[in-house]
Amino acid sequence: MTNLEKYNNILKRDLKATDDELNDETLVYNRYPRWDSVTHMDMVSDLEENFGVEFDTLDITGFSKYSLGIEILKKLGVQF
Amino acid sequence: MIFSLENKNPDKTALLSDTGLAVTYGELCRFPEEMKCHVKERKLAFCMCENSPGAVAGYIGFIENKTVPLMLDAGTGEIQIKNFLNTYRPDYIWAPLSKEQEFTALLMSAPVFNACEYSLWDLNKSGNNAKENEEDKSCELHPDLALLLATSGSTGSPKLVKLTMKNVESNAQAILEYLHIDENERPITSLPLQYTYGLSIVNSHLLAGATVLMTKSSYVQSGFWEFLEKEKATSFGGVPYTYQILKKMRVFRKDIPSIRYLTQAGGKLPKELQEEIGLWAEKFKKKFYVMYGQTEATARMAYLPAEKCLEKLGSMGIAIPGGRFYLIDEKGSETDGIGVTGELIYEGPNVFMGYANTKADLLTGDENHGRLETGDLAKRDEDGFYYIVGRKKRFIKMYGIRVSLDQCENILKEIYPEAEIICGGSDDNIKIYTTDENVSRSAPEKLADILKMSPKGFSGVYVEKIPRNSAGKIMYKELMKEEK
Numbered sequence: 001m002t003n004l005e006k007y008n009n010i011l012k013r014d015l016k017a018t019d020d021e022l023n024d025e026t027l028v029y030n031r032y033p034r035w036d037s038v039t040h041m042d043m044v045s046d047l048e049e050n051f052g053v054e055f056d057t058l059d060i061t062g063f064s065k066y067s068l069g070i071e072i073l074k075k076l077g078v079q080f
Numbered sequence: 081m082i083f084s085l086e087n088k089n090p091d092k093t094a095l096l097s098d099t100g101l102a103v104t105y106g107e108l109c110r111f112p113e114e115m116k117c118h119v120k121e122r123k124l125a126f127c128m129c130e131n132s133p134g135a136v137a138g139y140i141g142f143i144e145n146k147t148v149p150l151m152l153d154a155g156t157g158e159i160q161i162k163n164f165l166n167t168y169r170p171d172y173i174w175a176p177l178s179k180e181q182e183f184t185a186l187l188m189s190a191p192v193f194n195a196c197e198y199s200l201w202d203l204n205k206s207g208n209n210a211k212e213n214e215e216d217k218s219c220e221l222h223p224d225l226a227l228l229l230a231t232s233g234s235t236g237s238p239k240l241v242k243l244t245m246k247n248v249e250s251n252a253q254a255i256l257e258y259l260h261i262d263e264n265e266r267p268i269t270s271l272p273l274q275y276t277y278g279l280s281i282v283n284s285h286l287l288a289g290a291t292v293l294m295t296k297s298s299y300v301q302s303g304f305w306e307f308l309e310k311e312k313a314t315s316f317g318g319v320p321y322t323y324q325i326l327k328k329m330r331v332f333r334k335d336i337p338s339i340r341y342l343t344q345a346g347g348k349l350p351k352e353l354q355e356e357i358g359l360w361a362e363k364f365k366k367k368f369y370v371m372y373g374q375t376e377a378t379a380r381m382a383y384l385p386a387e388k389c390l391e392k393l394g395s396m397g398i399a400i401p402g403g404r405f406y407l408i409d410e411k412g413s414e415t416d417g418i419g420v421t422g423e424l425i426y427e428g429p430n431v432f433m434g435y436a437n438t439k440a441d442l443l444t445g446d447e448n449h450g451r452l453e454t455g456d457l458a459k460r461d462e463d464g465f466y467y468i469v470g471r472k473k474r475f476i477k478m479y480g481i482r483v484s485l486d487q488c489e490n491i492l493k494e495i496y497p498e499a500e501i502i503c504g505g506s507d508d509n510i511k512i513y514t515t516d517e518n519v520s521r522s523a524p525e526k527l528a529d530i531l532k533m534s535p536k537g538f539s540g541v542y543v544e545k546i547p548r549n550s551a552g553k554i555m556y557k558e559l560m561k562e563e564k
Contacts (some may be wrong), residue, residue, distance in 0.1 A: 029301060037298045038534040041325050055255050057329045061302040 003080055006050060007070060014043045027066035043069075051078050082143050082245065082329065083252060085109050088289035092263070095133035098295040098307040101134045101197060111137045111195070112144035117202055118172075118193045122220040124166065124228075124442065125172035128154040128179065131294045133200030136273070136282060138174040143245075148221050149440070150228035150240065151274035154179060158186065167238045168439050173201040200228065221442045224433060227274055228442075229375050231435075231482065241276075241375045242433040242442070248283060251378040251430040253285040254400040258383050259341065259369065262422060263289040266338075268313035269384040270299055270322065277345050280379030282315055312338035319346030319480030321413040321508060323353055332360040341367035341386065345379075347477040347507050348468055351393045358389040372396035372468070378430040378453055381405075382466060382494040403428030403467060407458060421469050424458040427451050477507045478537055485510070491530055492523055500546050504556060510538045513559055517542045 001009075008022055017032050021027060029035050040063070044055050047069065053076040055063070063069050074080055086245060088094070090106030103111075104413035115138075119125065125142050127149040129135045134164050135154070142149040152164065175183050177197045184190055184201075226245040230238070231372050255261070267285050269292065271278030293311050297303035299322065307313075316339075318326070323344060326332065342357070349370060361368040367386035373379045382405070384397030399405045408421030409415045415422045427450050434447035457469040474485040485503040492501045499519045505511035512523045521541030528535035547558035 030296070030298070037300045037325065038321070038536075040300050041328065042534050042536050044328075051357075057331065058302070060300060060329050061305060064301060 003051070003073075003078055004070075007047070007073065007080075010043065010046045010050060011066070011069070014039055014046060022066060024065045024067050029064040047073065051076070053078065081109060081112075082140065082249065083283065083287040085140070085286065089263075092270055092289065093291045094286060095136055095292050095294055096311065097132050097253050097548050098293075098297065098303060099132075101133050103137060103196065108137060108140060108286075112141045114195060115141040115193065115200070116145055118202065119145050119147045119194075120171070122223070123147050123171040124168060124169075124221060124439075125149045125174060126170045127151050127274075128156070128173065128175035128183075130154040130176055131269040131278075131296050132176065132197065133294060134176060134196035135174075136286075136292070136294075137196045138198055138200075139273075140286075141227055142172075142174070144518060148225050148228060149174070150230070151279065152230065153274050158182075161186065164238055167201075167437075168240075168442075173203065174198055175201070210326060219439070220444070222433075222445055224445055225442060228436065229274070229279070231375055238437070240436040240441075242379055242436055244433060244446070247378040247430050247432060249287075250402060250428075251280060251380055251400075252283040252287045253368055254402050254430070255280060255380055256288050258385075259284070259343070261285060261288040261331055265290040265340070266293055267313060267315045267317075268293040268304070268311070269295055269306050270304070270316040271316055276375040276379045277317060277319070277373065280373075281343075283379075308336070309338070312562065313512075314338060314340040315342060317343040317345065319477075320344065320349045320353070321347075321479040323349060323357060327353060327356065332356055341369060343369045343371055345371040345373050346480040348394075348396075354393050355390065355503070361386065361389065370396055372466075374452070374454060376432045376454075377426060377428070378432065379456075380430070381426045381428070381452075384465070388465070388548045392461075392463075392465050395461070395467050399426070402469070403430070405458075405460075406462065418462050419459050421457050421459045423472055424454040424456045424466065424468075425451065426454055476505060476510065478510065478531070478533055479508060481533075483510070483531065488512075488527060488531075492519075492527060495526055496523065502546055502556075502559060504559060505539075508537050512538065512540045513543050513546065513562070514540065515543060515545060 044060055048054055051073055059072045063072055070080055088105040092105050093102050094105045094108045094159050095103040098409050113141040127138050129151050139149055172283050175405045177199055180199050187201050192202045193200040221395035224244045225242055225245040228240045231241055261284055265285055267281050273279055293313050295304055295307050345469045367556055368389050369386050370384040380400055382397045382399055384395055404427045406425050407415045408425055409422050431448050431450045431452045436442055457472055458466050459469055460466050475482050488503040496519050499514050499516040502513045514520050520542040525535045530536045543562040547555045
């Protein structure tokens, strides 16, 4: 499984999203119905656990749409 | 006017949003007059809340015109809105401009008035509702009724708490006193406006003539922290889950310069976390207040003075100014011993009138006479500080929202009519005990989905049998031992 697939699977599971929703127009914090603060922190924990990284405050607050999670993981050294 | 708004500095900003919308005290005072020709006294309005100036202006406008607002989340789903509409048949709806299309479609009529990025619908003028409302036309709500709040955010129950003007104003005054709020304060909204705690923050600061900073962003978003920093917010509040997230975000490793104080309510904060935040507050010269309240007490009943935070870990403090606590035993007699557990009773001017489950319930008066049985079991220490021990009835808090374990069982019994299911657990952790192994695997996610909550807080526990006593009552302590 590639890291992109791993990332997509976590978001799909936590947000109950479908494949065609995996984009910046749909998966946006507060706009996508299930992306609230509770689910947000679940996703952060799952991403940290699965990729062996640690988000800092700015990473947590900056993760506000689909592609930004990938950008943050890249910054933390995960290859995409 | 409510909160003596007419005596504040009319040029001072009362409400400021992160989108740049500002409402001064002068404008806020004139707003009820603008609304007046569109609403009638003693009628019911749904105020669809978001953290924006329009929601607060509408709330003040309704109250001043003696129209009773029910505060609901603007994000409430269509099925739940319809449920509330059918149960309470409101006369007016006040909703954000961003939801105008949805409400116009739902109500089949156009709004009659717009202000502060909000719109007003008159349901007596709309096609499909006019007829149904015929019987309500002569219906006048009880003269003491000023405000309605929903009891549970997420279980979909339309049960409401009825509050009077005295409830709202006395509680705002008490909060202002014990938090030492003055007109220089700038709280930032971190909780929903329709939630009693979120509303109490707005109320007490309007009473003080302060400036409320309003944002729809949550504290897990950068927009919240940018707004806080730019506008030099002086305080915010949170439920235990909020503080758990803030800890995880490592917020308490450094100073938040403009913040003067933080408050916590909506469930019991773990002692370690209270200590961590208490130490942070001490280091950076802030105040941290652990508090206790319920919607049934308008909002607040107790607070732990900030200087006692580290000394009295685990305590929710003492009664607010104007209020009084005592404990009763199972027979209902007052108990007086130190460390003796009893049900916590509160008396004060902020105790609600009663519950409403139907529109007819909005016509009846005060049933409680200032006395509230909190349903919480508590004890008192030698200095008079109170500690919550547990809940008398089976309610727990999930992420700050009250959830009935009985209701969870009922939901699951509908899905799995054959299975034996008992719900238990603690705050933020619902356990589903069942004698069916398959159910124990699938039920947590199903229940979380129906309650619209993260499945992380739900777990299934497979047990061989549900232990019951001779009367057939479930022995919860034994049940927890079954768990391996």
